[in-house]
Amino acid sequence: MNHIKTLTLVDDDDIFVFLTKKTIEETKLVELIRVFDNGLDALNFLKENKDNTDALPEIILLDLSMPIMNGWQFLEEFTILNPMIGKTITIYICSSSISPDDVARAKAISEVSDYIIKPVNKEKLIELIKKL
Amino acid sequence: MKELADYKYALDESAIVAITDPKGTIIHANDNFCKISKYTREELLGQDHRIINSGYHESSFIRDLWVTIANGKIWRGELKNKAKDGSHYWVDTTIVPFLNEQGKPFQYVAIRADITLRKQAEEDLLKYSSALKFQNTQLVDFCNIVSHNLRAPLINISMLIDYIEQSKNEADRDVMLAKVKPVVNHLMEVFNELVESIQVKQDTDITFDKINLKECLDRILVAFETQIKEYEADIHIDFNHISTIQFPQKYIESVLTNLISNALKYKSPQRKLIIHIKAEKSGNAIRLSVEDNGLGIDTKLHKDQLFKIRKVFHKHPDAKGFGLFMTKTQVEAMGGKIWVESQPEKGSTFFIELKN
Numbered sequence: 117m118n119h120i121k122t123l124t125l126v127d128d129d130d131i132f133v134f135l136t137k138k139t140i141e142e143t144k145l146v147e148l149i150r151v152f153d154n155g156l157d158a159l160n161f162l163k164e165n166k167d168n169t170d171a172l173p174e175i176i177l178l179d180l181s182m183p184i185m186n187g188w189q190f191l192e193e194f195t196i197l198n199p200m201i202g203k204t205i206t207i208y209i210c211s212s213s214i215s216p217d218d219v220a221r222a223k224a225i226s227e228v229s230d231y232i233i234k235p236v237n238k239e240k241l242i243e244l245i246k247k248l
Numbered sequence: 249m250k251e252l253a254d255y256k257y258a259l260d261e262s263a264i265v266a267i268t269d270p271k272g273t274i275i276h277a278n279d280n281f282c283k284i285s286k287y288t289r290e291e292l293l294g295q296d297h298r299i300i301n302s303g304y305h306e307s308s309f310i311r312d313l314w315v316t317i318a319n320g321k322i323w324r325g326e327l328k329n330k331a332k333d334g335s336h337y338w339v340d341t342t343i344v345p346f347l348n349e350q351g352k353p354f355q356y357v358a359i360r361a362d363i364t365l366r367k368q369a370e371e372d373l374l375k376y377s378s379a380l381k382f383q384n385t386q387l388v389d390f391c392n393i394v395s396h397n398l399r400a401p402l403i404n405i406s407m408l409i410d411y412i413e414q415s416k417n418e419a420d421r422d423v424m425l426a427k428v429k430p431v432v433n434h435l436m437e438v439f440n441e442l443v444e445s446i447q448v449k450q451d452t453d454i455t456f457d458k459i460n461l462k463e464c465l466d467r468i469l470v471a472f473e474t475q476i477k478e479y480e481a482d483i484h485i486d487f488n489h490i491s492t493i494q495f496p497q498k499y500i501e502s503v504l505t506n507l508i509s510n511a512l513k514y515k516s517p518q519r520k521l522i523i524h525i526k527a528e529k530s531g532n533a534i535r536l537s538v539e540d541n542g543l544g545i546d547t548k549l550h551k552d553q554l555f556k557i558r559k560v561f562h563k564h565p566d567a568k569g570f571g572l573f574m575t576k577t578q579v580e581a582m583g584g585k586i587w588v589e590s591q592p593e594k595g596s597t598f599f600i601e602l603k604n
Contacts, residue, residue: 131404131427135411181396189549212400215392234403237410 118246120174121147126190127179127210128153132234136177139238145245154182162197162205174248177232180211187211188221195227199201208232220234230234237238264339264360270318272297272355284339284362286332301332317345317356326363331503336365361373389556393442401435441570443452448499456582457497461487461527464497468505475512481521490527490534494604499578504538507598511540534604541595547588554588 123146127133133151141148150173152158158176165171180187187209194207209222212234222231232240258279267276277292279286284302285292292299301310305328316323323343329335339360343496347354387591404427412424465485476483493500508523515521524539545554555576579586583603590596 129400129404129432131408134427135407138411181400185549186553211396213392213395215395216400217392218395234400235407235410247433 118248119145119147120237120245120248122150122171122173123148123175123177123245124150124152124158124173125177126152126155126158126182126187127177129179132179136236136241138239140241142244143238143245155185155187155193157184159185159190159193159197161166162194166197166201172201172203173205175244176201176205176207176214177210177236178207179215180209191225193228195225198227206239210234256549259359264358264362266292266297266358268297268356268358270355272356274299275355281360284331284337285329286335291332300329300331302328302336304336305330313343317343318353319345320351320353321343326367327360329368337362339363340373346553378413397438398435401431401438404431441574445574448574448581454496456494456497459493459495459497459500461491461493464500465504465525468501468508471505472508472512479512479515479521481512481515481523484522484524485525486526486528490530493527493534493536493602495582495602499582500597503575503578503600504536506575509540510571510598511538511542511596514596515540515542516595518593530601531549533601536600536602537597539595539597543592544592544594544596545588546592553594555586 123140125133125138127136133153137149137151150161152161162172178187178190179239186191188209191207198205206229207227209228209231211218211231214233219231222228232244260280262279264277264280264284265276266274266281268380269438274292274295274297277287279308282289287299302417313323313325325341326338327341329339330336338364341358341360343358346357348354408424408428408431412421415421415424427529430510453544462485464489469483475481483597499555504525508525511523512521522541523578524537525535528535528537547554555572576586578601579600586598588598590595
């Protein structure tokens with residue numbers, strides 16, 4: 117079984133965060149789940165810990181539509197930051213948007229591993245973690 | 249000689265013909281020229297050819313025309329001219345310089361064809377295609393709204409119900425069940441906002457009222473009286489140059505209410521709030537502005553997002569992301585423009601430009 121240490125949720129949707137957190141906890145595959153409700157807070161955390169690989173997440177589930185800094189803006193900044201981070205962070209966009217524009221835009225960003233359309237069930241989450 | 253006269257006859261029948269001397273003074277005008285320019289021949293002869301200039305073309309374009317023919321070369325192009333009654337017409341034009349023995353032009357013959365109808369059709373087409381483009385953007389916007397803003401709460405409901413179905417723990421299920429209701433309420437709210445915004449887009453026959461800006465603003469400020477007093481906000485009003493505008497009453501009230509409410513909501517805790525509300529002329533339009541010294545917005549970061557539905561830029565409990573979306577909808581539905589200049593920690597100025 118592929119255990120991972122940290123998974124980070126960047127999402128401002130309380131219900132989604134609540135349910136996803138609960139579901140991931142039930143899989144017992146993740147030690148720590150960190151939640152940020154906007155891109156800026158998540159980005160600042162990564163910046164502050166870029167040399168502290170233990171604190172950095174293996175997986176980020178990133179929402180697109182968020183206040184202050186949305187998912188796209190986060191990705192722009194992350195692309196610049198990424199080479200300075202001593203750890204591979206796998207990013208999945210996790211959005212309620214089914215707009216083909218959004219999907220195409222996500223596919224064009226090499227830092228994004230996949231675009232996942234909400235809802236996300238337990239099986240899908242297990243698959244994502246084990247794929248790592 | 250007979251052949252030449254035949255040519256002239258044929259030309260006069262088919263084209264608009266004018267002949268000028270090298271300075272541009274009209275020395276010959278045929279019937280077609282008189283007809284389209286609505287001048288009599290007597291009025292045209294001896295006049296500078298500029299009498300029919302419409303002022304539509306760039307001066308460099310006209311200069312290029314004169315340089316071409318003064319150098320003895322033929323000029324071809326499309327010109328917009330002005331008739332005696334001020335109306336405009338378009339002509340496809342060929343100007344042929346007639347040269348003397350020294351190779352200098354001693355007269356110019358302008359042969360023209362009326363293309364006003366074609367030009368009008370082209371302009372109409374351009375107008376329709378830009379209107380279509382605008383509507384298409386709105387449709388895409390709407391698709392995005394549906395995809396982002398309606399789908400998200402639906403997913404919440406579906407995930408909650410899934411969880412409730414699978415959970416074996418009674419207490420857990422109650423917790424989940426209690427979470428459904430607020431999501432449904434939220435969904436309803438977004439839905440109503442959408443309906444409201446579509447209403448604006450369909451309100452095309454809404455009437456324009458004559459608005460006394462001062463009276464209108466005073467009514468709005470009364471509603472914010474408590475907040476203004478509490479924050480000791482300074483409100484400066486400058487309607488000295490423009491005191492009345494033409495705009496639907498309920499829209500202008502909604503627009504100003506939103507902008508003032510934002511200025512109050514996003515004030516800086518560091519400074520005393522000062523709001524400037526101004527109306528001024530800007531070309532043919534009227535420009536309204538609401539300026540504050542509040543928190544400001546990072547316009548670089550949020551450039552595409554500012555006026556979209558359900559987008560918020562501050563961690564404020566009352567930030568909902570509907571006010572600016574609705575304001576933009578109302579302003580644009582009336583053919584106006586809205587934009588913002590802002591700097592974080594300095595303040596924001598919202599501008600609205602209205603055709604009047």
